[in-house]
Amino acid sequence: MRAALLPAVVLLTVVACQSQAAEAPAEATAEPSGVVTWAASADRMADGVAGRSYRLVVHTSVGGTGVRVRLSNAFGDRPLTLDSVYAGLQKQRAELRPGSNRRLTFGGARTVTVPAGHTVWSDPLPGRLPAATDLVVSLHSPDAGGPASGHWMALQSSYATQGDHTAEESGAAWTIPTGSWFYLDAVSVRAPAGTGAVAALGDSITDGWQSTADLNRRWPDYLARRLQRTDTAVKGVANEGISGNKVLADGPGPSALNRLERDVLSQPGVRTVFLFQGVNDIKAHTGVTADDLIDGYRGIVERAHAAGKCVVGATVGPFKGWHEWDPAAEAVRQEVNTFIRTGGLFDAVTDFDRVLRSPYDPARMLPALDGGDHIHPNDKGMQAMADAVDLTALDCDSDR
Structure with missing residues (x-):
């Protein structure tokens, strides 16, 4: 160091x-021609x-x-x-x-x-x-x-x-x-020609809640460390998570749909949008359906593609044990995740649900990865998420 x-x-x-x-x-x-580094x-x-x-x-x-x-x-x-x-x-x-x-x-x-x-x-x-x-x-x-x-x-x-x-x-x-x-x-910095960045668009899990403060143990931090050790053109990581944020509705921060341009598409050198969001829409019990959330995802993907970016979608993690969980919310989560995996909307998919869920109760997070509130992973869970990302998918075809 x-x-x-x-x-x-x-x-x-x-x-x-x-x-x-x-x-x-x-x-x-003038706007820089470099790459976002934070x-x-x-x-x-x-x-x-x-x-x-x-x-x-x-x-x-x-x-x-x-x-x-x-x-x-x-x-x-x-x-x-x-x-x-x-x-x-x-x-x-x-x-x-x-x-x-x-x-x-x-x-x-x-x-x-x-x-x-x-x-x-x-x-x-x-x-x-x-x-x-x-x-x-x-x-x-x-x-x-x-x-x-x-x-x-x-x-x-x-x-x-x-x-x-x-x-x-x-x-x-x-x-x-x-x-x-x-x-x-x-x-931002000026990096070697061809260097790009990934922007993680998310909520409190991406923001790092339940990870250890001052040690950079959010899952995008672990991802950044992996990228530095790997021969890949994507090296920059922008953490665009806001605690409590939703895809569809404003609340803590503008919705993902409303902040996409400023927080993600305007960042220099961003090649890929990593979309990991939706649990706050699902657990809020406001009547949001799987189709509603999928339509929100589709709006983000279409705008990112129009800007020449590719989009990696991540499945919504388990949260049984959190006070807003119920079987109806779980049914929406399962329907949304099935679409993320098989719907063909995204350029690539990272299955965070598979990484985090317990084999004994798939609606619940694996205890060893649970930060204690049953929705936010601990440091070990954050690292497991970052390790699950296919780094080659972050440099997918963005010729749109």
């Missing part, structure tokens, strides 16, 4: 030419705090050059001004590796204003960032207010402070712990 971090220090200690312009509009920064779906958060800084720790997947970050005001009701944004490498907690913290610019300017409902990419930093790096993005807004955009269940310790301490590599000022990511929803 130390050996992997040393080249990253070289990357971020290269001094970029910094413009002295006061502010750049969001439209000034992502987290944004949702509406509590109101932003003026003068607050956040030091956000994220774990990347694919390595490359020209690191860029995407800042989100997707759920804001007013423009968001960020007057200081830095990227560095984590040493421990809020402390950064010496010499690694570098200012990010936006269209050459140090300050950017993101309109309500929009996102903006930074300019690239020079040099190379290795794969599987703990990258730290520090940002400050002088006048944040109204709903913040971010990801509340990060399962990763980040930090906050009042006042602008973004340029500091010391962690001394960062005394407010937070388990959420604010205003940051993606990081």
Whole structure:
């Protein structure tokens, strides 16, 4: 791990030419041509705090050059001004590796204003960032207010402070712990030609609930580690899971249908959409039928195919023992899974139900993989899911 971090220090200690312009509009920064290396779906958060800084720790997947970050005001009701944004490498907690913290610019300017409902990419930093790096993005807004955009269940310790301490590599000022990511929803790099990414569109299981915090043990994290060890063109992994999210209806986050463009199709280098969602629609007892859910899947697949992406569908896992389970919901789950396996809608299928279910009661999760609430897998279950993914299927034919 130390050996992997040393080249990253070289990357971020290269001094970029910094413009002295006061502010750049969001439209000034072009979309990157690289590959997403980290992502987290944004949702509406509590109101932003003026003068607050956040030091956000994220774990990347694919390595490359020209690191860029995407800042989100997707759920804001007013423009968001960020007057200081830095990227560095984590040493421990809020402390950064010496010499690694570098200012990010936006269209050459140090300050950017993101309109309500929009996102903006930074300019690239020079040099190379290795794969599987703990990258730290520090940002400050002088006048944040109204709903913040971010990801509340990060399962990763980040930090906050009042006042602008973004340029500091010391962690001394960062005394407010937070388990959420604010205003940051993606990081990209320029990877070798032909390198692609997979975006996992899901709910709390994909988001990692019941996996161990701060250790990157969500199933997409295990998948990213497998991809780094394998000779495959798909190397990037974007975790686009939101706890409680549904395919058909808004709730915690917009529905999968409504957030597909921003969270998945707009991410650079995404070659494959990995769709693992539906249990929240089924267990909510709102009258959703198997046909309703299949129609939702079909809408996602058609839009992904139109964008030139291929789609891997995953069967819905067992959840008997969860308080919303009943035989009627189980019947819908079984009908949906039969269609996923045999309906021919998807370019490839991963059978998470088969991986997770107990051989003694197929409606229930295998106890050794159960995180304790009978719907979310533990670390071992997360790894078993990632191990079940056919890596060659992630690079399927996307000529649509």
